Amino acid sequence: MQSFSLILLVLTSVPPAKDAVPTPTPPPGMRVLGAQDKQQLVGAARTAQDPEPPIQSAEEVLEDLRNEAAGIEEPPEEESTELEEMRALEGATLDPGARPNAEVLQSLRRLGLANPLRQRMLDALEEPTFNEDEELGELPLITDLSNFDVARVQPKYDIPVEMQPLVAQYIQFFQGPGRKWFRKWVSRSTRYLPVMQPILEAQGLPRDTVYLAMIESGFSPTAYSWAHASGPWQFISSTGRQYGLHQDFWVDERRDPIKATYAAARYLRDLHKELGHWYLAWAGYNTGSGRVRRLVERHGSDDFWVISAEKGLALETKHYVPKLIAAALIAKHPSAFGFSEDEFVYEQALSFDEVKINDATDLDVIARAAGVSVVDLQDLNPELRRWCTPPASAKNPYVLRLPQGTAARFAENFAKLPAKERLTFRIHKVKRGDTLSQIALTYGTAPEAILQMNRLKSVKTLRLNAELVIPVPASRGGGKTEGDNALARKVAQARRSGVTVLRPEDEVPAGTPRGPVATGPIKTETISGRKRITYGVQSGDSLWAIAQRFQVNVDDMRKWNNLTVRASKKALKVGSVLYVWPDNAPKQVEERAGTVIAQRAPAGNAGRPGTVHELAAGESIWSVAQRYGVSVEDLKRWNNIKDTTRLPTGLRLTVKAP
Numbered sequence: 001m002q003s004f005s006l007i008l009l010v011l012t013s014v015p016p017a018k019d020a021v022p023t024p025t026p027p028p029g030m031r032v033l034g035a036q037d038k039q040q041l042v043g044a045a046r047t048a049q050d051p052e053p054p055i056q057s058a059e060e061v062l063e064d065l066r067n068e069a070a071g072i073e074e075p076p077e078e079e080s081t082e083l084e085e086m087r088a089l090e091g092a093t094l095d096p097g098a099r100p101n102a103e104v105l106q107s108l109r110r111l112g113l114a115n116p117l118r119q120r121m122l123d124a125l126e127e128p129t130f131n132e133d134e135e136l137g138e139l140p141l142i143t144d145l146s147n148f149d150v151a152r153v154q155p156k157y158d159i160p161v162e163m164q165p166l167v168a169q170y171i172q173f174f175q176g177p178g179r180k181w182f183r184k185w186v187s188r189s190t191r192y193l194p195v196m197q198p199i200l201e202a203q204g205l206p207r208d209t210v211y212l213a214m215i216e217s218g219f220s221p222t223a224y225s226w227a228h229a230s231g232p233w234q235f236i237s238s239t240g241r242q243y244g245l246h247q248d249f250w251v252d253e254r255r256d257p258i259k260a261t262y263a264a265a266r267y268l269r270d271l272h273k274e275l276g277h278w279y280l281a282w283a284g285y286n287t288g289s290g291r292v293r294r295l296v297e298r299h300g301s302d303d304f305w306v307i308s309a310e311k312g313l314a315l316e317t318k319h320y321v322p323k324l325i326a327a328a329l330i331a332k333h334p335s336a337f338g339f340s341e342d343e344f345v346y347e348q349a350l351s352f353d354e355v356k357i358n359d360a361t362d363l364d365v366i367a368r369a370a371g372v373s374v375v376d377l378q379d380l381n382p383e384l385r386r387w388c389t390p391p392a393s394a395k396n397p398y399v400l401r402l403p404q405g406t407a408a409r410f411a412e413n414f415a416k417l418p419a420k421e422r423l424t425f426r427i428h429k430v431k432r433g434d435t436l437s438q439i440a441l442t443y444g445t446a447p448e449a450i451l452q453m454n455r456l457k458s459v460k461t462l463r464l465n466a467e468l469v470i471p472v473p474a475s476r477g478g479g480k481t482e483g484d485n486a487l488a489r490k491v492a493q494a495r496r497s498g499v500t501v502l503r504p505e506d507e508v509p510a511g512t513p514r515g516p517v518a519t520g521p522i523k524t525e526t527i528s529g530r531k532r533i534t535y536g537v538q539s540g541d542s543l544w545a546i547a548q549r550f551q552v553n554v555d556d557m558r559k560w561n562n563l564t565v566r567a568s569k570k571a572l573k574v575g576s577v578l579y580v581w582p583d584n585a586p587k588q589v590e591e592r593a594g595t596v597i598a599q600r601a602p603a604g605n606a607g608r609p610g611t612v613h614e615l616a617a618g619e620s621i622w623s624v625a626q627r628y629g630v631s632v633e634d635l636k637r638w639n640n641i642k643d644t645t646r647l648p649t650g651l652r653l654t655v656k657a658p
Helices: 003-013 035-048 058-068 078-094 101-110 117-124 165-175 179-202 207-217 237-242 257-275 278-287 289-299 304-308 315-332 363-370 374-380 407-416 436-443 447-453 484-496 543-549 554-560 565-571 621-628 632-638
Strands: 352-357 398-403 423-429 467-473 520-527 530-536 577-580 589-592 595-598 612-614 652-654
Touching: 165 179, 165 315, 179 207, 179 257, 179 315, 207 257, 207 278, 207 315, 237 257, 257 278, 257 289, 278 289, 278 304, 278 315, 289 304, 304 315, 352 407, 363 374, 363 398, 363 407, 363 484, 374 398, 423 436, 423 484, 436 447, 436 467, 447 467, 447 484, 467 484, 543 554, 543 621, 554 577, 612 621, 621 632, 632 652
Parallel strands: none
Antiparallel strands: 352 398, 423 467, 520 530, 530 577, 589 595, 612 652
């Protein structure tokens, strides 16, 4: 992470060559670091060598940045966190409008400068130019990106690569602040390049298109973005389905590195056919082909750099193409860009056997039969969303991947497994009133096993209408049998993985409202000499009806509860609470918009106090019922009313039971 500042230190100390090619003028939204920026970084580098109080780590800086953002309801997955952290720092470093320049410099300074490549780069200054006539082999260390002739390495690529100002900035970003993540990506790439590149080539795409998956997800099958894109190629649900990636309760094929690569190849091939250039196709992959096509037509150019210099593309899309080029340049020539081999922990190439499974089967059972771990199975089959394979049959089996060389052992051992060692599965749709313990009792299984199968650590309230996989011993015919062996093993496995189960008395039935359900007036208090009523909204209430009941104004009701006209509807959910401040001496009547509305029964009403109401103009039997807290049916019965549509003004209504 430290080499960003180091490169600037080196570059500021190198005299420019007489025939140096100047850095192209960056388009709007892109910038080249100026002399003042370099001087500040050089000063930061020198200051960092002096003793000073402890400073924050890079992780602490990123945590500070995240805490300033809008609150996130749920923590992202681990791989998603990797992408989000990198992109947060990427934005702060490469987007001058994202944060003040001083803060960017401070963040870079906090990353530190202790880097073993420093001396190697300083030594390279003794040879400031390269021998252009030598045969292209291992590139020497590049210390001056502005004078690097990218044409020297173009033959190594089957995608167009060129050095633009923003490409250089991304190279510096990956060398410095983004170094931690780029090391991960390159280390992980050796697992997926051998399987992804042949697929791309077979589908008519350049093999180096694979680096799009690098900048999308870092080659992570489990990456998940804020836009709900998933998998190594970051498909959203709709586009994934359009290109054949199945998504349901059991699987999400967007996460499968092989199936998703076929889909991405077809999608990119369509984009290239529509837009005519790979840069435009990549931009279309990020923002949609329609937007790119309209900009091409508007500006009369199919040059991505021309289009990106104008308005119309989001900043992320303007950065997308240069980011991909920078990633491809470094990934193929890491040592030339300051990365040493000992920085990478290369993963083995993806290899596997395939077997056909004819029924929904516990991964733990499959793992024991194959002599491998469940983690190995999940790693090879990232599309699985449950702890088991999906329902299947001999006619339509599910194809599962096993570690290479284990298929024969699995077939032999799996055939010998008795029923007591297996689990079968049911699907349960959560109904109102369900609890985990009740569901477990109904199916004769264990709560821990249900949580484990559904990848849940703990649950207090089940989500209404959610679907759960219920593991059931295959040999159970009722009561305790030897079929409990498999279930007991699943419970033990769940507990080892950190699953915890609440006591039945601590569970909350599904569908239970999260807030208190209040109906009618629930509290009366005096505040500053005025009476305030706390009212729980009931079924059938409206703001007008509540106002009539308490002889207040609707506008006052909105003011007391900080409600706009639009927000009033949301506030009137059953169980929500409103505050009412009834006047101590209300008017007898009020004229509102030409309609006279009775605020309180006139003093001249006959009969016992509060038992008779004289119908005022604009009132209905329903509003009277709401006002006195009785039902419409009661009012009709007490007053012998058959037709409520033609009630005359002045009609005297009995509003209490005779």
